[in-house]
Amino acid sequence: MFDKDFKTFQRFPKVPSSYYCFFHSEKETICVGTQLIVIGREIDGIVVFRYELENHKWFKGPSMITPRVMYGSASHGKTAFFAGGIQMDDNGNPIVVRTVEKYNADAKSWTMINGMHKARKFNSGCFLRGKFYVLGGRDENDKHLTCGESYDETTNSWELIPDMLKDMTFITPSQSPPLIAVVDDNLYMLETSLNKLRVYDINTNIWKKLGVVPVSTNTTFGWGTAFKSMGDRLLVVGSSHSGHRKGIVYSCRPSPDVKEQH
Template structure:
């Protein structure tokens, strides 16, 4: 199993799995290959693997029960690497909205799944947390009794492990992922100092790398990738100074560029960080005071009003609501109260469709009842 995982992480070709399989067939529990002994009868295994990469991820548990070869293939994570090479993407929406812990929603099959409980201390359970999906991992950042901590859920291993800590542990930072990497920027250290440092996380090696500092320290900010570059907008540089500027980090030149007036909505008091999402390299945001969705014009550095949210964001200063990208759709996850009680509703909209008379045609993607109306954390994984 270790060799297969290493092959995937190092980006070897598809037939690397086949060569190892033929070489170690008896010792590792795999049967040796023969005319009637292939993964899919009638097909050579390199073709069979390409076919299996298109199988829905929700069927992996069933596939792993077929025989030992399938079980080892699924548990190695090899198919996830192959799917990435082939551009096969399915999404999972992870969220926590009640004390029972994290759940995942699969939009393709409209199914909810409960994740195992994080084996953390009680302090981590009750402290504020940030979350981030990168590669096939869900990272949850929080505070344990003495220090900051990061717990990592692996979609491949289906369990939680402690993640290596950042070089400069922090909270209230901006973060975003691009494929197998993620960047966190700004935030506060454990003494309350506002940071201008940034770090890159590589999920293949599970390591953190310090990046050059931003021009301006900021906390309660938001981040995203757009056109292959990393951005940080909004936030506060102190308890009284709100920031309307943004910063752009170029991964090629390793330089930051300050963008004046990129997010001109001042953070006052206890407002949430900017609610932003990028779909097809276009930036969208929620102005929670008016419950309106806006689109950013990169050339003019201005914002255009599109239409209204399907839920209210103004009642709680933008907290308790998630605004995310999910493939080619914008996703709004929020609570509602109805005759049958409280529920969390996932609403989606594809920006490729038109906006009629200032009205966005939101569609209900899923609903989870009896879990409250406040979304504490939400992350969308595509793999």
């Protein structure tokens, strides 16, 4: 855990899993309230670990109601949403779902909410202007989805947003989920195929190009790059364009109104 200027850090205790497969499988993380949620896979299936900051300790569970991976997620205060993903059926076959669950950090519990319009995997999620948004991903036929969806918690309903990613370039079927982050109620995306930063106009459903980022996302199809927000800054963690330096943290204070920078 780093401070906001990345000058000091605190090392967490090790995750208390004793399984080899957990440490060598893909894991997905999200912060909610003062907890860090880590979801991975053990021998018996998908497992949830949570780190509680006030106790400086890891705990196992509680498990998701419908355990799955490769979902879109986002947190807002002490609540986090998990949408879509890949779930195993009773015969052990992977299926793409439209299922959505809400996690409450205070109660340490999961709640099912209404499902999305589209089943999707490898999608991304964010909170934007009071709503939970889900972007992109691939459907049950492994086809890239250009639509998005927004969830209104007051009505427990989803609104489909056609063509939200219509002008994005998909360079490979195995491309990473969309790299998105929100700063000051503006949604930004790191377009992996072009190494470019974009900002979303919620009124026109158009992504404006802002300029090139200093990491090479196109060579790895977006995998291995982290794109996050912290306060009023965007953070990019990845390899430099030269490829000689890895794990570099870049930050900027974005402005949605600037012209494209080269």
